[in-house]
Amino acid sequence: MAQAILLTGQERRRRWSPDERLEILEAAFAPGANVSEVARRFDVSTGLLYTWRRQALSVKDGPAFVSATVLDVPGNGDGCAATIVVDFANGINVRIASGALCDLAAAVMRALK
Numbered sequence: 001m002a003q004a005i006l007l008t009g010q011e012r013r014r015r016w017s018p019d020e021r022l023e024i025l026e027a028a029f030a031p032g033a034n035v036s037e038v039a040r041r042f043d044v045s046t047g048l049l050y051t052w053r054r055q056a057l058s059v060k061d062g063p064a065f066v067s068a069t070v071l072d073v074p075g076n077g078d079g080c081a082a083t084i085v086v087d088f089a090n091g092i093n094v095r096i097a098s099g100a101l102c103d104l105a106a107a108v109m110r111a112l113k
Helices: 018-028 035-042 047-058 101-112
Strands: 082-087 093-097
Touching: 018 035, 018 047, 035 047, 093 101
Parallel strands: none
Antiparallel strands: 082 093
16 A cells, blocks of 8 residues: 655745735835845845845836835925925935826836936
């Protein structure tokens, strides 16, 4: 009679929901964070973290992971207080007023990234 061995328990390949991935990526790539320490804390390989980040950043029209800081930014003196201020790494500064159309703001952001 042949024998069959059943392996039960945790699945060998783990699965993470998009929300879990986002939480892990935000922790790993926060300013001052150590990717290796975060990987150990969540029991994820560092290579997988970099793969997830590359996939998130390669999405053309979908959301991407960016760090944001909420600041109290005073107006620039022209009477138009900005609702959103975006500082790009290349030095470009974009102010989007509260009355701006969403499609226009999105088009400007896509053009400048």
